[in-house]
Amino acid sequence: KQEVTQIPAALSVPEGENLVLNCSFTDSAIYNLQWFRQDPGKGLTSLLLIQSSQREQTSGRLNASLDKSSGRSTLYIAASQPGDSATYLCAPFGSSASKIIFGSGTRLSIRP
Amino acid sequence: DTGVSQNPRHKITKRGQNVTFRCDPISEHNRLYWYRQTLGQGPEFLTYFQNEAQLEKSRLLSDRFSAERPKGSFSTLEIQRTEQGDSAMYLCASSLGDRGHTQYFGPGTRLTVL
Numbered sequence: 001k002q003e004v005t006q007i008p009a010a011l012s013v014p015e016g017e018n019l020v021l022n023c024s025f026t027d028s029a030i031y032n033l034q035w036f037r038q039d040p041g042k043g044l045t046s047l048l049l050i051q052s053s054q055r056e057q058t059s060g061r062l063n064a065s066l067d068k069s070s071g072r073s074t075l076y077i078a079a080s081q082p083g084d085s086a087t088y089l090c091a092p093f094g095s096s097a098s099k100i101i102f103g104s105g106t107r108l109s110i111r112p
Numbered sequence: 113d114t115g116v117s118q119n120p121r122h123k124i125t126k127r128g129q130n131v132t133f134r135c136d137p138i139s140e141h142n143r144l145y146w147y148r149q150t151l152g153q154g155p156e157f158l159t160y161f162q163n164e165a166q167l168e169k170s171r172l173l174s175d176r177f178s179a180e181r182p183k184g185s186f187s188t189l190e191i192q193r194t195e196q197g198d199s200a201m202y203l204c205a206s207s208l209g210d211r212g213h214t215q216y217f218g219p220g221t222r223l224t225v226l
């Protein structure tokens with residue numbers, strides 16, 4: 001059974017800093033992995049999807065990496081802004097499954 | 113706005129009542145998923161549809177829960193005889209195909225059972 005852990009659970013940094021969010025998963029047989037953003041009381045917004053054959057994916061100030069063999073993914077946010085404040089969720093899609101499994105998320109707060 | 117809509121956005125009900133939620137996916141998406149999310153946790157998978165066929169249900173989905181997608185378009189999730197433990201955010205997502213495709217989430221329906 002896939003288990004997903006996200007560290008840290010919460011993070012508060014001043015505006016402008018670069019930061020890294022970590023995700024680990026127990027079953028490395030994944031098809032792809034998505035990173036989502038969730039604002040309080042809202043639905044999820046997909047940020048990046050990395051296929052299992054890829055090592056990283058970039059979108060603007062976001063860069064996600066995937067090390068499937070070690071069961072880890074990181075989300076790098078460059079030059080953080082207050083608008084980046086949200087919960088960030090990691091979700092691998094298992095090769096033998098038909099659904100994605102979510103971690104509990106990292107709650108990020110960017111201080112102006 | 114991802115293009116996935118859910119109604120109602122909020123529902124307050126008394127214990128023992130039945131409730132029904134609706135999800136309208138992105139029109140060309142053949143996969144539709146339901147998730148439940150409680151405070152401080154990531155979403156938990158409930159069930160999914162490929163067109164009108166319900167292909168998998170989680171053990172979280174007790175006999176009081178039923179989901180349909182009658183024409184392969186919109187979907188409904190019904191909870192019968194609601195309990196306080198059913199209070200959560202219910203999220204719907206759709207995708208074009210399965211594994212290789214991004215899931216797009218709706219805004220969710222927040223259920224409060226008194």
